[in-house]
Structures are given as structure tokens and as C-alpha cells.
Amino acid sequence: MNDELVEKIKANPNxxxxxxxxTGFAIKLGIFVLVMFYAYILTIAFDPTVLGAKxxxxxxxxxxxxxxxxxxxxxxxxxxxxxxxxxxxxDLIEKVRKDVKDEL
Amino acid sequence: MFRILALISxxxxxxxAAGDASFEATKRELNIPAIIMxxxxxxxxxxxxxxxxxxxxxxxxFYTAGGGISGFQxxxxxxxxxxxxxxxxxxxxxxxxxxxxxxxxxVGFLVGWPVILFxxxxxxxxxxxxxxxxxxxxRLGQKEIRTLAAFGSLAxxxxxxxxxMVGSGKLIQVLFGLEYEYAVILVGVMMIIYVTFGGMLAxxxxxxxxxxxxxxxVSFMGFMVxxxxxxxxxxxxxxxxxSHAKGQAIxxxxxxxxxxxxxxxxxxxxxxxxxxxxHVLMRFFTVGNAKEARKSVVYATGFIGYFYLVIAxxxxxxxxxxxxxxxxxxxxxGKLFGGNNMAAIHLSHVVGGNVFLGFxxxxxxxxxxxxxxxxxxxxxxxxxxxxxxxxINPNASEEQExxxxxxxxxxxxxxxxxxxxxxxxxxxxxxVGLAFAIAASAxxxxxxxxxxWSKLTTRGAFLGGLLGLLTxxxxxxxxxxxxxxxxxxxxxxxxxxxxxxxSVIIAxxxxxxxxxxxxxxRAKDEAKAFEAQKVRAETGFGAAGAVDH
Numbered sequence: 137m138n139d140e141l142v143e144k145i146k147a148n149p150n151x152x153x154x155x156x157x158x159t160g161f162a163i164k165l166g167i168f169v170l171v172m173f174y175a176y177i178l179t180i181a182f183d184p185t186v187l188g189a190k191x192x193x194x195x196x197x198x199x200x201x202x203x204x205x206x207x208x209x210x211x212x213x214x215x216x217x218x219x220x221x222x223x224x225x226x227d228l229i230e231k232v233r234k235d236v237k238d239e240l
Numbered sequence: 241m242f243r244i245l246a247l248i249s250x251x252x253x254x255x256x257a258a259g260d261a262s263f264e265a266t267k268r269e270l271n272i273p274a275i276i277m278x279x280x281x282x283x284x285x286x287x288x289x290x291x292x293x294x295x296x297x298x299x300x301x302f303y304t305a306g307g308g309i310s311g312f313q314x315x316x317x318x319x320x321x322x323x324x325x326x327x328x329x330x331x332x333x334x335x336x337x338x339x340x341x342x343x344x345x346x347v348g349f350l351v352g353w354p355v356i357l358f359x360x361x362x363x364x365x366x367x368x369x370x371x372x373x374x375x376x377x378x379r380l381g382q383k384e385i386r387t388l389a390a391f392g393s394l395a396x397x398x399x400x401x402x403x404x405m406v407g408s409g410k411l412i413q414v415l416f417g418l419e420y421e422y423a424v425i426l427v428g429v430m431m432i433i434y435v436t437f438g439g440m441l442a443x444x445x446x447x448x449x450x451x452x453x454x455x456x457x458v459s460f461m462g463f464m465v466x467x468x469x470x471x472x473x474x475x476x477x478x479x480x481x482x483s484h485a486k487g488q489a490i491x492x493x494x495x496x497x498x499x500x501x502x503x504x505x506x507x508x509x510x511x512x513x514x515x516x517x518x519h520v521l522m523r524f525f526t527v528g529n530a531k532e533a534r535k536s537v538v539y540a541t542g543f544i545g546y547f548y549l550v551i552a553x554x555x556x557x558x559x560x561x562x563x564x565x566x567x568x569x570x571x572x573x574g575k576l577f578g579g580n581n582m583a584a585i586h587l588s589h590v591v592g593g594n595v596f597l598g599f600x601x602x603x604x605x606x607x608x609x610x611x612x613x614x615x616x617x618x619x620x621x622x623x624x625x626x627x628x629x630x631x632i633n634p635n636a637s638e639e640q641e642x643x644x645x646x647x648x649x650x651x652x653x654x655x656x657x658x659x660x661x662x663x664x665x666x667x668x669x670x671x672v673g674l675a676f677a678i679a680a681s682a683x684x685x686x687x688x689x690x691x692x693w694s695k696l697t698t699r700g701a702f703l704g705g706l707l708g709l710l711t712x713x714x715x716x717x718x719x720x721x722x723x724x725x726x727x728x729x730x731x732x733x734x735x736x737x738x739x740x741x742x743s744v745i746i747a748x749x750x751x752x753x754x755x756x757x758x759x760x761x762r763a764k765d766e767a768k769a770f771e772a773q774k775v776r777a778e779t780g781f782g783a784a785g786a787v788d789h
Contacts, residue, residue, distance in 0.1 A: 137782050142772045145779070155778060162358040169358075173351045174507065180344065180493045181503030187340075188492030195481045196474050197491040200552070203343045206351065207545040213354045214541045218534045221362070226531060229779050240781055 141239050148235055154228040161220065165213050176206060273598035274415055281602045282430070285446050285609075289434050292442035299638045302439035302645065303370040303621055304525040311532035313448055315539025318523050320447035322349070322544050323454055324611040325407040325604065326672045329581045331548070335555020336562070336583035339480075339490025342555060346548035348507055350541070352514025357537040360515060362530035363691050363777040371618075372521040372683070373626045376690045379769035381698035381762070383631050385686070388705050390626040392682035393518040395709070396675045397619040398659075400519075401612060401652070403671040405660030407581070408608035414578035415585070415601045421661050428657035431612045435620070435653075436646045443613045444526060450606040455547060457600050461584070462550040464591035465557030473553070480556040483563040490559070502736050506673075509740035513676030516683030519618035530780050558583040561590045612656070620648035673738070674716060681743035682709035689751055691777060694770035697763040700755025708747025715739035 145151050179186050187199035233240070296302055309317070327349070334342030368374040373389040405424055412423035434442050469475040477491065484490050514520065524533045561567050562576065562583065570577050570586040577586070588600035624645035629636045636644075686705045689696045716722055718733035755763070776782050 137772050137776065139772070142775050145775050145781070146771065151775075151779070158778075166355060166358045169351060169354045173347070173511065174504075176347065177503050177507040178500070181500035184492060184494040188494075192474075194474050195478050195488060195491055197340075199340050199492050200343075200473075200477075203340075203347050203552075204549060206347050207548055210351050210354050211538075211541045211545045214357050214538050217354070217357060218538045221534055222531050232779060233781065236781075 141236065145232060145236055148232050150228050150231040154225060158225050165217055169210065169213055172206060172209065176202065273594045274601040277598040277602035278605060281606055285434065288445045289438035289442040292438035292445065296439045296441055299641055301441060302642050303625065305441040305444050307526060307528055309444055309526040311527060311535030312539055314523055314527050314536035315543065316451045317444045317447040318520060318536060318540035319543035320451035320610055321520055321614050323451065323547050323607065325404060325608045328454065328604065328607060329584055332551050332555045332558065332584040333581040335552060336558040337580045339484065339486065340493050343552055344493060346551065348510030349514065350545055350548060352511045353537060353541040355511060356515045357534065359688065361524055361533045361537050364521060364524045365527065365530045365533035366777050366780040366783045368525050370525060370625045371621045372518060372687060376686045376701065378690065379766055379773050380690065380701055384698055384702040386626040386630050388702055389683065389686065390622040392709060393622040394619055396518060396679045397615050399671050399675040401615050401656045402659045402663055404608050404612050405656050406664060409660055411604055414582060420664060424657050424660040427609060427612065428653045430609055431616055432650055432653040434613045435616050435649045440526060440617060443617055446613065447610045450603065450610045451543065453603045454607060455543065457603050458547060458550045458554060461588060461591055462553040465553055476556050480559040484559050501741065502738050505736060505738035505741035508744060509673065509677045509680050509738055512680035512684045512744060516679030516687065518622065519614040522618050522621065554584055554587060558587045561587055616649055616652050619652045620645045623648040677738065677740045677743065678709065678712050680740050681712040681747050685744065685747040685751055694767050695755055696751065697755045697758040697766050699758045700751045703754040704747055704751025707750040708743050711746045712739050712743035715742060
């Protein structure tokens with residue numbers, strides 16, 4: 137890829153939309169996962185008894201549903217990202233490709 | 241430089257491998273159904289290898305299965321790489337031993353996946369060719385970066401490999417009544433055959449089949465355990481608390497992670513380490529494009545997440561069934577036969593008899609074999625693609641490169657067998673944790689900054705990455721496990737078991753400092769090349785296609 141083409145792609149409005157939307161989306165989701173995981177790790181680090189709270193009259197504690205929830209939420213964040221990336225973002229890339237296809 | 245890095249790698253590995261005993265295994269009478277299952281599996285995988293060998297012609301076929309693996313298949317194969325013996329036997333064994341704490345590892349191993357996806361997966365696919373080092377070296381000095389990253393890869397791969405070899409030796413020793421040494425040699429020979437003849441194509445298919453068998457096997461175990469309790473997790477947990485010596489304490493965290501620094505440090509190693517494991521990153525080059533790379537992460541996260549949820553049920557089930565009067569047959573002198581890591585294997589006998597025990601045993605063996613093959617291929621690629629074809633002999637033909645790769649596989653296999661036998665008594669969980677810490681400190685920061693930071697220079701990446709690698713290694717040597725437990729000193733010089741928090745920060749700061757102070761012309765050229773790299777990373781324009789790399 138020569139410098140001229142790089143400049144041309146960078147100036148392409150679809151490319152700029154792609155970068156802006158995808159970067160923002162990835163950062164938001166990434167921060168969400170990091171906050172969720174470190175809230176969990178720090179709770180274990182500073183006060184593990186918090187997670188030992190019972191959910192009812194039996195032996196069940198909130199620690200189990202929380203671990204299961206983090207695993208399930210992690211899966212759904214990947215699913216949400218990929219649906220948008222493979223749809224909306226790929227469409228934008230396709231548009232950019234069309235604009236520059238003669239020079240690629 | 242070469243020789244110094246090699247010496248450091250060998251020295252550190254030898255030191256770490258001298259850990260303490262993990263579990264004692266004794267011999268047992270022959271288990272006929274297990275042996276029949278074992279031969280069915282071995283025969284099946286050899287057929288796959290033969291099929292793959294006929295289709296493996298170019299370097300691209302050998303390293304990346306020709307790039308023609310689909311997102312679903314690759315997701316299965318990644319899940320296969322991830323559901324290693326440490327996950328299956330180790331985490332279920334931890335839950336059996338101390339309840340909830342085992343799940344902390346499961347959660348930490350899993351949350352690495354969204355992070356890899358958001359930050360790396362598609363960019364890796366767009367920029368890379370055969371190994372993750374391709375990305376780090378994309379616009380930087382090939383020799384320095386490839387040499388450093390190849391040694392980072394080899395350190396991670398070797399540590400991981402020793403852990404798997406020891407685990408497989410113990411498993412086969414218990415299941416088939418074979419001597420430990422023969423068991424390890426058997427694993428080594430089979431691994432060399434799979435990888436040298438079948439390359440990535442055979443490794444991927446063995447991985448996929450094993451993932452399906454393992455998921456079916458644990459599903460059946462989880463189903464049988466829950467069925468016993470009318471599908472009530474609460475009823476299972478109640479009985480587990482009654483059966484376990486620690487009682488209600490198994491329902492809450494608290495055992496292994498005692499101070500905040502260690503907790504944060506372990507969390508960092510588990511999460512960022514995943515994003516620096518060479519054998520996992522290599523899988524993104526087996527798919528055709530970024531779209532398939534993303535899909536494969538969704539499938540992998542789904543399978544691995546489901547697997548860990550079932551493992552929690554299996555661990556609690558093992559507490560209940562193995563501590564019952566009928567469970568006493570699995571104990572020898574008051575200890576679980578084969579050690580706590582065998583809890584899931586014994587549970588399979590309780591819920592499904594000899595035939596199912598044979599099935600799970602064969603799958604567990606397949607698990608180790610497949611993970612070991614993936615690791616060996618990653619190590620061989622680091623030697624042949626990153627060191628030989630890019631640094632030592634840049635004019636090498638594809639045939640020469642593949643030949644070096646195959647020779648490397650044989651050498652790594654032999655080294656794995658020797659170290660596996662020599663370090664029979666070392667602690668598997670510690671080795672895996674250390675592999676993650678090194679991956680997080682040496683591989684991840686270079687990879688991450690080369691993708692995102694335009695001012696990264698060769699000097700910064702090399703010196704900072706080296707600092708991260710050395711810090712991780714040195715802090716483990718002077719930490720509680722090596723300095724006190726192995727070397728016998730009274731007090732550790734560094735108080736924490738997990739070095740990642742410190743070594744990762746040092747790596748990032750080092751890379752930043754040595755980059756911004758680099759005023760050379762080369763640094764300016766490298767910063768200028770960032771724009772073109774970024775366009776390609778974001779769009780995939782100019783990236784290698786599915787057929788021809």
C-alpha cells in the first residue's frame with residue numbers, strides 16, 4: 137500500500153466513520169468487561185465474606201450466581217460485538233473497498 | 241544476544257521446573273474398556289494425520305492449515321486448546337478440594353476472551369501471516385523483534401509443555417498401569433508423529449474432535465450428577481456442604497488469594513496472559529478473514545464458558561459421590577487414588593461405569609495430546625519462521641523452512657519428554673500460572689503497543705519487552721515459591737507469588753521510555769509506517785487471502 141493510497145483511505149468518510157464507531161464501541165465494551173472482572177477480583181481480595189452472603193435459607197451463596205453471571209455476560213459481550221462488527225462495520229469496510237478498488 | 245537469551249531461557253526453565261510434588265500416582269490393574277477406547281482414538285487420529293499429511297504441501301498448509309478453516313471449526317479448535325488437562329482435571333480437582341476458589345480461575349481464564357476480541361483478533365488476522373511475531377515485526381526491525389518474541393514464545397511454550405507432559409504421564413500411569421517414563425515417551429512420540437506429518441491441519445482436526453468428545457463427556461457427567469438431585473443445583477450444593485470437611489466454607493471464596501496485591505496480580509496474568517499465548521494467537525491465522533476470526537472467538541467463548549459451568553457441577557458432584565460410602569473404593573490409605581486431580585476421572589466411573597471411565601480416559605489423553613501438539617507447532621514456528629527464515633537465513637526457500645520446522649518439532653518433542661521425566665515431581669498449576677505471567681509480561685505489551693501506538697520503536701519494543709521478560713522471571717525466582725519452598729531460604733526477597741502486576745507495568749513503562757527517547761532516523765521511519773499499518777489492521781486491505789499467504 138503506497139502513501140498516496142493510505143492518505144486517500146484515511147480521508148474517506150466511510151473509513152473515518154468506521155474508525156470512530158468501532159474504536160468507541162470496542163473501548164466501551166472493553167471497559168465494561170474490565171470493570172466487571174476487577175470488581176469481582178477486588179471483592180475477593182479485600183472482603184471475600186461479601187460473596188459468602190446467603191441467597192436464601194439454604195447453603196447457596198451469591199458467589200456462585202455471580203461467577204456464572206460473569207461467564208455468561210462475557211459470552212454475550214463477545215456476541216454483541218461480533219454481530220455489529222460482522223454487520224455494520226464490515227459493510228463500512230466494503231464501501232471503502234469499493235471507493236478505492238482500482239488502486240488496491 | 242542469541243546465546244544470552246537462550247541461556248536465560250534454559251536457566252529459568254530448569255529452576256522453575258524443580259517445584260514441589262503435585263500428586264502421587266501409583267499403578268493400577270489393567271482397565272480393558274479404557275484401553276479399547278484408547279486404541280480406537282489413537283487409530284482415528286492417525287487416520288486424520290494420514291489424510292492431513294497428503295494435503296499438507298506448502299508452508300501455509302503446515303503452519304495455518306492453508307487458512308481454510310471456518311469460524312465455527314476454529315472456535316472449536318480454540319476451545320480444544322483451552323480445555324486442557326489443567327482446565328478439565330485441574331479446575332474440577334480444585335473445586336473438589338476447596339470448593340468455590342476453583343471457579344475464580346475459571347472466571348479469570350474466560351474474561352480474557354472478550355478482551356482479545358475487542359483489541360486483537362481481527363487486527364491479528366489482518367496483519368499476520370504465520371505467527372503473532374509477524375505483527376510485532378510488521379514495521380519494526382525484523383531481527384531484534386523476532387528474536388525477542390521468538391524467545392518469549394519458546395519460554396511460554398516450554399513451561400506449558402512441561403506441565404502438560406507431566407500431567408499426561410501421571411494420567412496414563414493411573415489409567416493404563418503403564419510406567420511413568422513410558423507414558424511420557426508415548427505422548428512425545430505420538431505428538432511428533434501428528435505434528436511433523438499432519439502439521440496444523442491434523443492438529444486442528446484432532447483438536448476439534450477432542451473438543452466435541454470432551455464437551456459430550458462432561459455434559460453426560462453433569463447431567464448424571466444433576467439428575468441424582470432432581471436437577472436442583474441447590475440440593476447438590478446442600479449435599480456437598482454436608483459431605484465436605486470444610487462445610488459451608490466451600491461455598492465462598494477465601495482460600496488461595498489472601499492479599500489484594502496477589503489478587504490483582506493474578507487477575508492481570510490470567511486476563512492479559514490469554515492475549516499473549518502463542519499457540520492460541522496462531523489460531524487466528526487458520527481462518528480466511530477477520531469476519532471468521534471474530535466468529536471463532538464467539539464460538540470459543542461459548543464452548544469454554546459452558547465447559548466451566550459444567551465443571552462447577554462436576555466438582556461439587558465429586559465432593560458428594562467420592563465422599564460417600566461407595567466412593568471409598570477410590571481412596572488408597574485415605575488419599576484419593578492418583579491425587580486430587582483425578583476427582584473427575586473417578587466421578588466418571590461412579591456415574592457411567594467402566595465403559596464411560598474408558599471414554600473419559602481416552603478423551604483426557606486426547607486432550608493432552610492435542611494441546612501438546614498445538615504448543616509444539618507454535619514453538620516450532622517460532623524457531624523456523626521467526627528465527628530461521630527471518631533472522632538466520634532470510635533467503636530460505638519454503639521447503640527449507642518446513643524442514644527446519646519439522647526438525648524443531650522433533651527436538652521440542654525430545655526436550656519435552658526429557659524435561660517431563662526429569663521434573664516428574666513439579667507443580668503443574670504453578671507452571672501454567674507462570675506461563676501466563678510470562679505471556680502477559682513479555683508478549684502482550686509488545687503486541688498491544690505495536691498495534692495501537694504509532695511512536696513505538698524497535699529499541700523501545702526490544703528493551704522494554706526484555707525488561708518485562710526478565711522482571712517476570714527474576715521476581716518468580718526471588719518470590720515465595722522458588723526462593724523459600726525450593727531454594728530453602730527463610731524469607732522471600734519478593735513477597736508475592738504472582739509477578740504480573742509489576743512485570744507488566746515495567747514492560748509498558750520500559751517500552752514507552754525507550755521509544756520516546758529514541759531520536760534516530762529509523763524511529764522516525766517506523767512512526768511514519770504506522771499509518772499504513774493501521775489502515776491495513778482496520779480494513780484488512782492487502783492482508784493475506786485464504787488460499788495464498
